[in-house]
Amino acid sequence: MSALSLADQAKRNAAFAAVDRHVTPEVRVLGVGTGSTVVFAVERLAELKQQGRTHPDLVCVPTSFQSTQLIADAGLRTADLNDLLPLDPTGGCPASIDVTIDGADEVDSELNVIKGGGAAHLREKVVAAASKKLVIIGDHRKDATTLGEKWDQGVPVEVTPIAWRSIKSQIERLTPLSRAPAAAAGPAAAAAAFEFASPVAVLRQAVRKAGPVVTDNGNFVLDVRVGKIFDPAAVEQAIKMIPGVIEVGIFCRMASEAWFGNDDGSIAWRIPQSLVKEQD
Numbered sequence: 028m029s030a031l032s033l034a035d036q037a038k039r040n041a042a043f044a045a046v047d048r049h050v051t052p053e054v055r056v057l058g059v060g061t062g063s064t065v066v067f068a069v070e071r072l073a074e075l076k077q078q079g080r081t082h083p084d085l086v087c088v089p090t091s092f093q094s095t096q097l098i099a100d101a102g103l104r105t106a107d108l109n110d111l112l113p114l115d116p117t118g119g120c121p122a123s124i125d126v127t128i129d130g131a132d133e134v135d136s137e138l139n140v141i142k143g144g145g146a147a148h149l150r151e152k153v154v155a156a157a158s159k160k161l162v163i164i165g166d167h168r169k170d171a172t173t174l175g176e177k178w179d180q181g182v183p184v185e186v187t188p189i190a191w192r193s194i195k196s197q198i199e200r201l202t203p204l205s206r207a208p209a210a211a212a213g214p215a216a217a218a219a220a221f222e223f224a225s226p227v228a229v230l231r232q233a234v235r236k237a238g239p240v241v242t243d244n245g246n247f248v249l250d251v252r253v254g255k256i257f258d259p260a261a262v263e264q265a266i267k268m269i270p271g272v273i274e275v276g277i278f279c280r281m282a283s284e285a286w287f288g289n290d291d292g293s294i295a296w297r298i299p300q301s302l303v304k305e306q307d
């Protein structure tokens with residue numbers, strides 16, 4: 028294997044640690060995310076499988092074309108979300124996946140996450156929502172206090188190609204306070220949901236193909252720059268309400284823990300800050 032960069036080694040350390048902790052022989056259904064960090068998670072998964080340390084009937088639910096290929100190349104079985112039975116047939120809990128391991132573009136102190144740098148956030152969010160646990164892996168550059176602090180490429184938004192221009196202009200008309208919950212209810216509600224006075228939405232362009240990125244679902248992606256995101260749920264909701272928006276790459280309160288690799292080889296493990304305070 029060629030020598031890894033520091034960043035890749037950090038990603039690999041985090042991915043290996045998270046897989047070792049979470050992919051126990053009891054895990055039968057595993058969600059597999061997308062991106063460069065997940066490549067290392069699948070590498071470790073294949074090793075565990077070869078060593079007979081995974082469930083004999085382990086199946087993996089992919090989140091993209093890339094993820095499907097990784098799983099197949101590792102000799103693991105894929106499963107379609109539609110073929111999995113809900114764990115709670117009475118409808119109380121839709122989770123049929125034991126745990127999902129996925130990367131992120133940025134993670135805040137409450138483990139709200141920006142995803143979709145690889146345009147896979149629609150399937151990733153669907154799989155995360157069907158999982159009992161979402162575990163995020165990445166290198167230390169993803170570890171932030173507030174979303175938008177380090178990731179400056181914007182929030183990925185998957186949109187229908189037939190209306191991308193109109194969706195772009197509707198997003199750009201959002202104002203920091205326009206969609207804050209109960210904006211008229213008094214001073215407490217007057218906090219801005221995001222930093223910029225006017226968001227900027229850019230149609231993501233393909234590399235080595237003329238024209239826009241087309242997602243695995245046949246849609247386009249707008250990268251929406253709003254600066255720092257002080258209220259991720261309000262921003263997610265405001266954008267999601269625009270007709271033609273298919274999914275927003277903000278995952279609010281879905282992740283239960285995150286593993287970040289550092290350049291010195293150490294790993295930082297995080298849970299939401301509010302839970303740390305509750306435990307103090």
Ligand SMILES: O=C[C@H](O)[C@H](O)[C@H](O)COP(=O)(O)O
Nearest residue numbers: 062063064130143144145147
């Ligand atoms: O659409 C892509 C996904 O959300 C990725 O998980 C995210 O972009 C992080 O990818 P990477 O591990 O390559 O930084």
